[in-house]
Structures are given as C-alpha cells and as structure tokens.
Amino acid sequence: MTERLSLAVLDSLPDDVEVPRYARADLAQGIVHVGLGNFHRAHMALYLHDLLQEGRDHDWAIVGAGVRPADTTIRSDLEAQDWLTTIVELDPETDRAVVTGAMIDFVPVADGNGPLITRMSDAEIRIVSLTVTEGGYYIDAATGEFDPDHPDMVHDAEHPDAPRSVFGAMIAALRARREAGTPPYTIMSCDNLPENGHVARATVLGLAKKIDPDLAEWIGTEVAFPCAMVDRITPATSDRERQMVRDRYGYADERPVTCESFRQWVLEDRFPQGRPAFETVGVTMTDDVAPFETMKIRILNGGHAAMAYPSALLDIHFVHDAAAHPLIRAFLDKIEHEEIIPIVPPVPDTDLAEYYAQVIERLENPGVGDTVARLCLDGSNRQPKFILPSTRDRLARDEGIEGLSLVSALWCRYLQGKSDSGAEITIDDPMAETLHDHAVRAKDDPMAFLEMRTIFGSLAREERFTKPFARHLRALEKEGTERVLRRYVEG
Incomplete structure (x- = not known):
C-alpha cells in the first residue's frame, strides 16, 4: 500500500x-x-x-x-x-x-x-x-x-x-x-x-x-x-x-x-x-505595484481571455495545443502587438516585447497540462478586468478595437453553449444562466448581450464598440470561428 x-x-x-x-x-x-x-x-x-x-x-x-x-x-x-x-x-x-x-x-x-x-x-x-x-x-x-x-x-x-x-x-x-x-x-x-x-x-x-x-x-x-x-x-x-x-x-x-x-x-x-x-x-x-500589475493583467490575463474562447469553439482542450495552433497563435500575436501592448504603460526594468515572448513560452509548456476550459471559466468577472479596460483605453485615444471587439463577440458566441462542431459547452460562471440567456437572445439582437450593465457599463452605448461587436458576432454565427479569425489575421 x-x-x-x-x-x-x-x-x-x-x-x-x-x-x-x-x-x-x-x-x-x-x-x-x-x-x-x-x-x-x-x-x-x-x-x-x-x-x-x-x-x-x-x-x-x-x-x-x-x-x-x-x-x-x-x-x-x-x-x-x-x-x-x-x-x-x-x-x-x-x-x-x-x-x-x-x-x-x-x-x-x-x-x-x-x-x-x-x-x-x-x-x-x-x-x-x-x-x-x-x-x-x-x-x-x-x-x-x-x-x-x-x-x-x-x-x-x-x-x-x-x-x-x-x-x-x-x-x-x-x-x-x-x-x-x-x-x-x-x-x-x-x-x-x-x-x-x-x-x-x-x-x-x-x-x-x-x-x-x-x-x-x-x-x-x-x-x-x-x-x-x-x-x-x-x-x-x-x-x-x-x-x-x-x-x-x-x-x-x-x-x-x-x-x-x-x-x-x-x-x-x-x-x-x-x-x-x-x-x-x-x-x-x-512602492508602486501598478505598472507591473497593468502589464500582467493586460498582456498575460488579457491574452488568456483572447485565446480562450476561439480555442474552445474550435474544440481545443489544452492550452499548449492552442498556443501551437497556427490560427490561434496568429490571432493572439496580432491582437497583443497591435491593440494591447501599445497601450500598456512603461514598467521599470522591463521590456514589454520580451515579457510577451516569455508569456508565449509559458503557454507552450506541455507539462503543465493547463486547460482551455480553465481559461474560459468565470468570464463575467474576468472580461471586465482583463479585456474591457484595454477596449476603453483605446477608445479614449480614438484608436481601433477590431480585435478587442472580436474577443467580446467570441465570448458571446461561446456562451451560446455549443462549439462550432456542435459539441456541448459547459459554462462555468456564477452568472452562467444569465450569460447564456443573453447570448442566445443576441442571435437575433446583438445588443441583448451588451445590455448586461454589470459587465459592459457605458460600452453598451458606444457605437465604436457596439457596431464591430455586432458585425463580428453575426459573422461568427454565419461563417464560423475559423473563417472570422483568418479574416482578422489577414487584415
């Protein structure tokens, strides 16, 4: 024994x-x-x-x-x-x-x-x-x-x-x-x-x-x-x-x-x-944690949130497999380099490009066995902290949010409860029932998802966000995750 x-x-x-x-x-x-x-x-x-x-x-x-x-x-x-x-x-x-x-x-x-x-x-x-x-x-x-x-x-x-x-x-x-x-x-x-x-x-x-x-x-x-x-x-x-x-x-x-x-x-x-x-x-x-914190939450946790939902919709189980998937990796690289990293404030003694390269090395580690499902859980708490702040910051600078609005649309599509292959998705979130209901109603009216005030707040009234979100969501439902990602990656 x-x-x-x-x-x-x-x-x-x-x-x-x-x-x-x-x-x-x-x-x-x-x-x-x-x-x-x-x-x-x-x-x-x-x-x-x-x-x-x-x-x-x-x-x-x-x-x-x-x-x-x-x-x-x-x-x-x-x-x-x-x-x-x-x-x-x-x-x-x-x-x-x-x-x-x-x-x-x-x-x-x-x-x-x-x-x-x-x-x-x-x-x-x-x-x-x-x-x-x-x-x-x-x-x-x-x-x-x-x-x-x-x-x-x-x-x-x-x-x-x-x-x-x-x-x-x-x-x-x-x-x-x-x-x-x-x-x-x-x-x-x-x-x-x-x-x-x-x-x-x-x-x-x-x-x-x-x-x-x-x-x-x-x-x-x-x-x-x-x-x-x-x-x-x-x-x-x-x-x-x-x-x-x-x-x-x-x-x-x-x-x-x-x-x-x-x-x-x-x-x-x-x-x-x-x-x-x-x-x-x-x-x-x-004396000041804020620069380190912003870097980590925007680049690492924001990266997790960006790759999680398209990976789940494509039935990818492990994070290291998602990181090695050419389309997921290209999507993550593009949104990080073009929309997230450029608005992260400087961090003492830290090169942000090197930090992101380290993030990729960590994601590629097969020994950890981290799962896409873990990255997807609790989105009602994570999206407002990891993704939407970058969205708001870019809008405040009058800069584009094509990729970040796509992340929000991918989350909505995921919450509808089925992957692109038709496999059932278990939504692990304290607000699971509410999220699923709003996501399903968004098939007919994308604004039904954005009306969740506790998550989106004033973004639901910002056309520079709502219009690309609605466009991406309709494309995901009509064409599927792979085609929408490929179009974004190819510009």
Whole structure:
C-alpha cells in the first residue's frame, strides 16, 4: 500500500523530492490565509517555504482558513497530511518537486466563523492574506464600487458577531483587537485583480461603515492594505496529478499541486506590524505595484481571455495545443502587438516585447497540462478586468478595437453553449444562466448581450464598440470561428 504524505514519511521520500529542512515544531503562527486553493499553496506558501529553508522568519508560519462548506474537505485532506503539500513545478528542462511545510494549522470551518474570528484576534497574527477569487470582493462591476446590497453583505451588517463572509469575520476580529488594545493586522490580497489592496480596503470599509462607522474610521486610519501583483499558472488538481505523484515519487498526496516553473510576486511594502523577508526569495518589494500589475493583467490575463474562447469553439482542450495552433497563435500575436501592448504603460526594468515572448513560452509548456476550459471559466468577472479596460483605453485615444471587439463577440458566441462542431459547452460562471440567456437572445439582437450593465457599463452605448461587436458576432454565427479569425489575421 502506498504511504500517505505526512511528517512521519519525510525522511523516506526520494532524494529528488525537496523536504523541509526546518523543524515544524519550531514554527510559530504569524499569518492567517483565507482560501487554501492551488494557487496559494504554489505561490505565497512556497515563497514562505523557501524563506523558512534559509533558517529565518520562523515566527511567520501560515494558519489556513476558509469560509465555504467546500473548505471543510480541503481542511480534512490536509490535516491527514500534517498540513503538508507536494508542489511539482513542471518545466521543459527539468521538473522540481517540493514538499512545503509553511502551513502549521487550519482553522475549523464553522457557521458564523467563530473559530476564524478568534484566531485572527490573536496578537501573534500580524498578516491576514486572501485568495478568494476575483469575484469574491462584493464589488459592482459596472461602478467599481462596493455593493452594500449583496445578500452576504446585508447578512453580515445585521449579524456582525456571526458573519457569513471573510470580510465580516475580519471586521469582527479587528473590533476585538481594538477593544483589547492589540495592534491591527495587515490585510494582504493575493487575488488576481487590479489594485487588489484598494479593492480589499473598499470592501472592508464599505461593510464596516454599515456595522459601526466609528470602527470603520479606525480601520481606515490604522489598517494597511498593500497591493500585490501575483503570477503563476496552477491548473486544478485531478486524479492525473495524484497519480503523477504516486508514479514518480512513490507516495500518496490527496492535494498535490502542479504548476509551471515561472512565478512572480510584486508586493507593495506596507506592513506596519512587520513581514517576512520576502525580498530574499525573489519577491519584488516596491512602492508602486501598478505598472507591473497593468502589464500582467493586460498582456498575460488579457491574452488568456483572447485565446480562450476561439480555442474552445474550435474544440481545443489544452492550452499548449492552442498556443501551437497556427490560427490561434496568429490571432493572439496580432491582437497583443497591435491593440494591447501599445497601450500598456512603461514598467521599470522591463521590456514589454520580451515579457510577451516569455508569456508565449509559458503557454507552450506541455507539462503543465493547463486547460482551455480553465481559461474560459468565470468570464463575467474576468472580461471586465482583463479585456474591457484595454477596449476603453483605446477608445479614449480614438484608436481601433477590431480585435478587442472580436474577443467580446467570441465570448458571446461561446456562451451560446455549443462549439462550432456542435459539441456541448459547459459554462462555468456564477452568472452562467444569465450569460447564456443573453447570448442566445443576441442571435437575433446583438445588443441583448451588451445590455448586461454589470459587465459592459457605458460600452453598451458606444457605437465604436457596439457596431464591430455586432458585425463580428453575426459573422461568427454565419461563417464560423475559423473563417472570422483568418479574416482578422489577414487584415
């Protein structure tokens, strides 16, 4: 029987698996992280593991947490492994397998979030970090402002001692710390959205004002919300990855993470209660994250969004196959070089053309096994952040958006639910039903898709966008994805 990953088996693992050189018993909590998905464990937790390997900052260990029912299963799986995780970095040259031990506990998941509030109230916790997805901040996509009328926010305002959301729990813990005379922790978003620190601050303060305006004023003055740019491709774990660990390394891990070898973290250096020495393990600490963030969101994430939907409509499963497809690659190159990269502001010590070339290398990596379906999910949150800002910027400069409007049309065509071959498409999005309904109605009236205010906002009234969108959508339905892409690529 294959042994399960745990502290007891670390000494017997193969030599090509890196294991913690630090004693877990010597670690003390310093960070509560909410959202123990694959990205966090292959990114922030791995940076901290690398730091612990250097023999320093042992008082910054991670305590995991979650507020969703599904987090109970994650907690159970990781508890059985003494909170250890196998990270396999897949690289065309050589892979790297690491067992990380930076997490030392996981708060029990409970209705009302009492255990989480208690843990975040502890003076030893100096950072609370988040990966709760781009859409998890209760922000109205049309206005960019906090949405006080969301049912979760209404509930938490009415039940501040038993909140439903992580933001309600953070506010309750900050109130407890204030009453105890304990300095507040820093709130650090690690989610992939523009100005994530400002977004987190807007949500926390927006909810706090509904609960206790005086507390909200104190939070606004005393709590730091640093911005961060994060980057690493981390596909979802399936039986494929679990079997990979068994076959290659001879042990079982129920929650392994495979990822690309590339990773990047640019972090605003605002931590009043201190922080780990992240700069010693490759994190870029800076006073201004914005240029790095804009580059990444527009070029990388925008590129993902541009290639995802035509690839799905052509029944391409893996991202590396899409990147190698001559027409998809030509489409991506053209829209990046002609419409996206030219409006990205300069980034310190960075050549944007070289950055894009690196993006292509990452997309072409077959070892990662990233899927087109993953790039397509959650479009209602991703399109307004990754594609439409470039569209708006080009219109503000009175520059063309032929390619960007085509991306929006391709998304609409995808949401109709069938690929060009007639294969069924599963729409993975919190707004799936609404999106599908509007996309189907757009067959007769393209404006039926653009009328979704929370996504398109004022663009629905901008003829320089609506006209090419409608033209592209009708062509996609009449001629098919391949012919429309080819016409765009050939100019």
